[in-house]
Amino acid sequence: MQSSRSNQDRTEKTRAALIAAARALFVEKGYAETATPEIVAAAGITRGALYHHFRDKRDLFRAVAEGEARQVAMEIETAAAPAADLPVDALLAGSRAYLDAMAAPGRTRLLLIEAPSVLGLAETRALDEAHAVRTLREGLSDAGLAGAGADALGDLVSAAFDRAALAIDAGGDRPAYEAALAELIRRLVA
Structure with a gap:
């Protein structure tokens, strides 16, 4: 033993x-x-x-990306849980947590730049679906934004979050992007 x-x-x-x-x-x-x-x-x-x-370097990269995506989802879930009284508050907390998680050195490069190139769009999407997008879709559903078109809505909101993370990583004004995401969420849920 x-x-x-x-x-x-x-x-x-x-x-x-x-x-x-x-x-x-x-x-x-x-x-x-x-x-x-x-x-x-x-x-x-x-x-x-x-x-x-x-199996190869690509398989190792997949393991790196999987670990990063899992960590992002965990940070979102941890932040959104205390705010779960109102779905909009959970979504807002989750959006801030996403930006915090993506601020980890190198994470934006790994998940948003390298992963689509190395793993391809379908595999990157599956990775995202299993982690951060899953938490986002749950939040949107809790806010009453489920049903027809919910998957597409989740994709679009996720793309907005990713674009904000890329812009912030490139030196963009985080408070401005955070405020824009908050406005987007409030308007969606209203």
């Missing part, structure tokens, strides 16, 4: 080291400019260990 647990611990530590090293390099250099030998050197493991845990 002890050996099984120590093998599992070793596996988890190796995967975590690969993901952390890859994340740092993908943020610094981009996916295309990052080579697998750099990743394994930064992680302090062998190239064989990389391919034991991931």
Whole structure:
């Protein structure tokens, strides 16, 4: 039993080291400019260990993006839960939490620039659907914006959030984008 647990611990530590090293390099250099030998050197493991845990560099990138998307959703859900008395307040808290989550260094690049290029639109959309868009759609539904066209509405609002995150990451005025998103949400829910 002890050996099984120590093998599992070793596996988890190796995967975590690969993901952390890859994340740092993908943020610094981009996916295309990052080579697998750099990743394994930064992680302090062998190239064989990389391919034991991931099919290829793209599979490793998918794991990095999945972790980032999961973290964004968790931060949104944590922020929106205390504001759940009124659906509009939960949506407003969720929008602020999204911008906070996307302010993590490199996250906007990873999820909004690199992921569509590396994984393709369909896979990036599925990743988003499983995480941040899911929380947004739940919030819109709670606010009475469900039914026909709800998926399209969720896509459009999500695109507005993504555009705001990109603009802020490029040096845009966060308070202005936050206010614009709040106005958009209030008008949708009114």
